Amino acid sequence: MTYTYNNVYIKDKYTIAGMYEKDGPLGKYFDKTYNSDLYMNKFSWEKAEIGLLREAIDKLLKRQKLKNSDIDLIISGDLSNQIAVSNYAIRGTNIPFLGVYNACATIAEAIIVAATFIDSKKIKNAIVATSSHNMSAEKQFRNPTEYGSFKKKSATFTATGSASMLLSCNKTNLKIESSTIGKICDLSLSDVNNMGAAMAPAAAETIYQHLTSLGRDSSYYDLIVTGDLGKYGKKILIKYLKTKYNLDISSNYDDAGTMLYDTNKQPVLAGGSGPVCSALVSFAYLLNNEKFKKILIVPTGALFSPTMLFQKETIPSIAHAISVEVVK
Amino acid sequence: MKVDDYKKIVDEYTPKENVLKNAIISFVAGGMLGVFSEFLLRVYCLWLDLPRKESGVLVILSLIVLASILTALGVFDVLVNKFKCGLIIPITGFAHSMTSSALEYKNEGLISGIGSNIFKLAGNVILYGVVSVYIFGVVRLLIFGG
Missing domain, CATH: 3.40.47.40 (Stage V sporulation protein AD)
Incomplete structure (x- = not known):
């Protein structure tokens, strides 16, 4: 979609x-x-x-x-x-x-x-x-x-x-160019301490869907940024896209969760998460940065509830893509 | 992608926890807490002129008060990160779980907040502690005759 x-x-x-x-x-x-x-x-x-x-x-x-x-x-x-x-x-x-x-x-x-x-x-x-x-x-x-x-x-x-x-609807220099609505993805992971791994396939599927339906190469974007996969989820996403679709996005890809904090110095383990994580990084930094003229923002969400996990369920996850372009 | 194939990728990139190192840290930290308790026990025996058994009760109370105060000051969770389960398994962990729950729900009031939630984590220990005491008591009665 x-x-x-x-x-x-x-x-x-x-x-x-x-x-x-x-x-x-x-x-x-x-x-x-x-x-x-x-x-x-x-x-x-x-x-x-x-x-x-x-x-x-x-x-x-x-x-x-x-x-x-x-x-x-x-x-x-x-x-x-x-x-x-x-x-x-x-x-x-x-x-x-x-x-x-x-x-x-x-x-x-x-x-x-x-x-x-x-x-x-x-x-x-x-x-x-x-x-x-x-x-x-x-x-x-x-x-x-x-x-x-x-x-x-x-x-x-x-x-x-x-x-x-x-x-x-009034023209400015930042245009919401397109979007892709993701599908719920669940590869049977249930570890809440590793949500990056649970969400990475959802992000990968949405990115692939977005690029193929618009006939674009990943290099079309100056940056593809996911929401909150963390430093390990980030690697998993790259590997997933490479293995399943033979698509390499490693050169222009980053994760908001790892950009928001200094993961080596701050006590944040794998990185940031939460709905505001991708919003803070993209609204405050990416969309004001002249380096990035075309950005694909892919916030990722783990759609679980503690109750369902206690009942031995797994973590369903989702990601939507939003393409923002700088226009004259 | 198949679930198994994906799990392989996840395992490849997810950092391994150093179980042995954590276990050794817990063992040493728990042991040090034991040494500290023994020290307190001796001190209470000596200074307050108490028999060993009553001094032991006082040691337990001291540890509970200490753990609760450290929890309220926001120090205990930092210590647990350093010393792992060495501080959670002893009575300090039990006190910590109750104090942290009480702090967490104080804004919801005395009844629906603190009262309903104080045993949120400690309830496990109480329930299964009582059940296992009962089972082992029966076993002891049957085998050793009480």
């Missing part, structure tokens, strides 16, 4: 990051960072995340000098149960709202839905947003956050932050 768009442009974007992301190699590119602890002056981690998401949306509107009533649609999602963070963050904005969930690929789903609405001229503009919070995600998916348990080297570290993007 690959679509090309004629009139979907990125008007502006706003990113907020926590202290670990600030200390990473991309720290200086974020619009705002929090230095203090992860409570961010709020009562709980969940409320801190709600605050982050709302702030990203409010600051974006403020910078663009837009009123809430100027926005036709807002699409948002996150990792919390019932996507509660998005629901509470957008409460009170009085903007039509769609909540979406694709785990860490949520931002891609949001962009695809918004782009399709705009391209079909049903709406003029839309905000897409997502967030994640290291502590609220750990609390939900793993043990209590203060509980010290052994973590494998292949485990990832949920990024803290929020990101929002204003899409519009």
Whole structure:
């Protein structure tokens, strides 16, 4: 399912990051960072995340000098149960709202839905947003956050932050050129400490699908960037594409999870994860970088729930591709 | 791609955990904790003039308090990363699991938060501890007559 768009442009974007992301190699590119602890002056981690998401949306509107009533649609999602963070963050904005969930690929789903609405001229503009919070995600998916348990080297570290993007039908220099909606892929892995391996085939299939349906070579893009496979998942993806499709993307491929942090110095094991991981890297860094004129962003999501894994299920995963081009 | 073929690729690129090294670290760290406990035991015997058995209870209480305070200060999970299961298997791990659960759910209130969740991890130890004590007690009764 690959679509090309004629009139979907990125008007502006706003990113907020926590202290670990600030200390990473991309720290200086974020619009705002929090230095203090992860409570961010709020009562709980969940409320801190709600605050982050709302702030990203409010600051974006403020910078663009837009009123809430100027926005036709807002699409948002996150990792919390019932996507509660998005629901509470957008409460009170009085903007039509769609909540979406694709785990860490949520931002891609949001962009695809918004782009399709705009391209079909049903709406003029839309905000897409997502967030994640290291502590609220750990609390939900793993043990209590203060509980010290052994973590494998292949485990990832949920990024803290929020990101929002204003899409519009009015021309700017950044165009959402095309997108590919991925299929759920499950190769029977069930280790939550190695989600990069669980998600790599989904990303590989989506990348292959995208390139073949548009008749493109992987070198068409200045950079192909996956969401949060981590340093080991990254190698697995390259090997998978080479073995199955004889496609070599190693020269222009990277993973947002390994770009967000210095994986050798920071305590993040295999790299970053979470819906905001790919959003922070691509919104704050890649889309502002003149080096990259054509980028394929492929956020990856592990669509499991702890309950299903306890019932001996495996990890289904998904990836969607979004091609962004710099136009004159 | 077949599941087995893919698993081969995954195994090739996933780093191996050094089980032996972790086990040795746990063994030594757990042993050091034992030495520390014995030291405390002697000290309590000597200073408080307590019999060995009662001094042992005081040692357990001290370890629980120490582990809980270190958990609340956010230090214990860092120590576990260094010393592995050497700190989790002894009573310190039990105290740590309860304190960390209590901290985690304090925002949801005393009943639906702390009360409902404090045994989230420790419940395992209590349930299966009681069950195995019962089984071994019966075995001991049948074989040794009590």
